[in-house]
Amino acid sequence: MKIQIEQLKKSYGEKTAVDIAEYRIPEGEMLGLVGNNGAGKTTLFRLMLDLLKADDGRILIDGEDVSRNERWKETTGAYMDESFLIDYLTPDEYFQFIGKAYRLDKATVQERTDRFERFMNGEIKGQKTYIRNLSAGNKQKVGIIGALIHNPSLLILDEPFNFLDPTSQSALKYLLKEYNQTTGATILVSSHNLLHTVEISSRIALLEHGTIIRDLTNNSGEAEKELESYFEWKEDGEAEKEN
Template structure:
């Protein structure tokens, strides 16, 4: 579904990302891991055509994202607060996103009813603008917005951050259910337990390059913890 070819992003003399090739198949849940500055958000931003590549390209369904708008019709994404409209309430924002997907009011009402366990009773009834919400409720708003429109491709950056345990578990199960229904998902997270708990495949970035690309197995979490733990010396503690 996604094909990356000789993708490079530079800022001045610094290479933020250099990926020779990376393919993601339909229905895969790809967990994207790595330390801060590894290139995860840069890769997702390039995938969503939010920034321009220095060289190379990313294709979704054989169309370069920088040359086509078609992929936007079936892609749901949430990377950070910049995706939200700060002077709207959560409900107003979700209504706005629903309108973009040409959903009727009944479609949104049904969607919210189906996913009510994620956001609770009072989440959409309040009058707080998004800019005044807690980080957790901002994340919930963005994640719900990404799910509107029944996306074929779901892209989430740190979706578990600031969520309560019940909401985290709901999201894990939701992503897995969507994959079973044919959705392709890319989930970037610092939380190794969450990402290995849902992913069929793990891609690890380091210094802007793919350092590991493996099928997720029972031993993957332990291997990742050992890898990142090996970077810590006794003197640094």
């Protein structure tokens, strides 16, 4: 699925959260969204998912304004945070709930979640524990798997590597790259971790104060060097201000 952003603006009082004149994400792109806290990554994702109302402008998914129709929801999967979960269900009950929402039978849900066994590491399926009692890392896994059950053409994940141990982070990177390659899905991932972003992304967008200030093709080491240089400069600048 392709995404078009046109004259998009969102502010909270005097603070500008998102200000993007034009940006296009072609179908099949693996886009990494990076930036410091407050750069606008989560706000942009919430605008894409119609969880926030823009002050101006619009976002189009396959030519459809997300704020004016709901057809795009059938082919979009997303996980932002724990608010996406139903914490009084077990993981298996949650997966079946998601499956029913997309008209999938129990056997299909079982088959599709089995594909993520490496990522689940034997800690999710078949457990009688309620989601609210899971570790933060396992809650993260449940949310990500739930976003993938209906084989979305567009997948949006906000800080998916948070709370995961190194083995699970590695499994998630493999999962996302394989899903992108085998389905041609468009995948958008935000992360504070530059290494994870560079490893999985074909393209990287750098946000600052809600604006995309770098749009980098990640086909060489240049993107990583430019990002490292930017964040090192920001850290040095902040240190100077404090002094």
